[in-house]
Amino acid sequence: MATVAQATSTPLSGYNHIDSLLGNLPNWNYVTPGTNTLYYSFSVAGNLETGSTSLLSAPQAFTASQAAFTRGAMSYIAKLTGIKFVETADAGLAQVHFANANLAGSGTTGLDSNRIGYSYNGSNVVTKFVASSYVYLDNAEWAGMNANLAPGTQGYETLLHELGHMLGLKHPFEGAIKLPTVDNNTSHTLMSYTHTGGNHSTFSENDIAALKWLYGGDGLAGNLGVNSTTGGRWLAGTAAANTLTGGAANDIIEGNGGNDILNGGAGTDTAFYNGARGAYTFTRTGTSSWNVSGAEGSDTLSNIELLRFTDATVTLATGVVTMSAPAPTAAFALPVTQEKSAMLARADAQVSPAADDIGVQLIGHHKAAELDIA
DSSP states (O other): OOBHHHHTSOOOOSOHHHHTTBOOOOOGGGOSSOOSEEEEEOOOSSOOOOSOSSBSSOOBOOOHHHHHHHHHHHHHHHHHHOOEEEEOSOGGGOSEEEEEEOBSSTTEEEEEEEEEEEEEOTTSBEEEEEEEEEEEEEOSTTHHHHHOOOTTSHHHHHHHHHHHHHTTBOOTTSSSSOOOTTTOSTTTOTTOOOOOSSOOSSOOHHHHHHHHHHHTTSOTTSSBSTTOSSOBOEEEOOSSOOEEEOOSSOOEEEOOSSOOEEEOOSSOOEEEOSSOGGGOEEEEOSSSEEEEEETTEEEEEESOOEEEOSSEEEETTTTEEEEOOOOOOOOOOOOOOOOOEEEEEEEOOOSSOOTTOEEEEEEEEEEGGGOOOO
């Protein structure tokens, strides 16, 4: 079991493009009992959030159209993270809740409120951990925009931004670790507020790298990611030339674009390439070093034991090729639009009230008045 410190913080990767997006809630990887399924609901009939000063009206149900496009967004993040998201009509069974509401602040278009509650024993080991997330879209000043959640609209981009918060991402301009100004734009992360183009329909490269660090592509408490069974990580780079080094466990390292330097470190490590094996050439350059070239660039590899492609895995020591089903991946989309948000953390009511529970809430909301909607 995890300690309180582990369950209420997020381990850093050591890489700015990832760590600048890592917040401390809701930490789905620590939910007890362990599961890879999270339930979401559009019902406002029960289990409503209480004590929120950000709602100026009672939550209202999503329209059929809003719900349909949100299901598509949940399918997208399921493929990206490996988490199984299941819809339920019973809000009391759900961890993730969607609703419309009149949100405080005339420029606020969307809001996400994450809550955790936990108990622990005398050894500071967590014995119970629950989490929930409430995703709201404004239905007052921004009702027209949020009524249309089709991909490619501002409403859908707002929804994705809030889902980023739901999954544990913060804004790159907040906290101790920030993105450099040159990178703090939505071409790199949808969690930014610096506008660089039109409406965005997928997460950007930094978002994807952070989500792979958190969830490892195989969901909650799996073989990779935070609180994983093996301690392994999925360490992903960006379109630039990156130098990435794995840890002591069995890691997946993904350079993406650019001429990257990938060092697996200890363990049995895998370099991941988002293409078919036939599109790449790989050549041994030393006892434990290789060069891999393809559309993404020319990479220098060391201490890498496996090459994983979308259709096969190659064991470098023997040359054995194992054919496999395509791995779930997510494309990068550039350019994207600006969204400005504000976030605060404070103690609040428990998710699952009990005498010995400790509760924490994290809120993120959008200020559309500061958006460039053009």
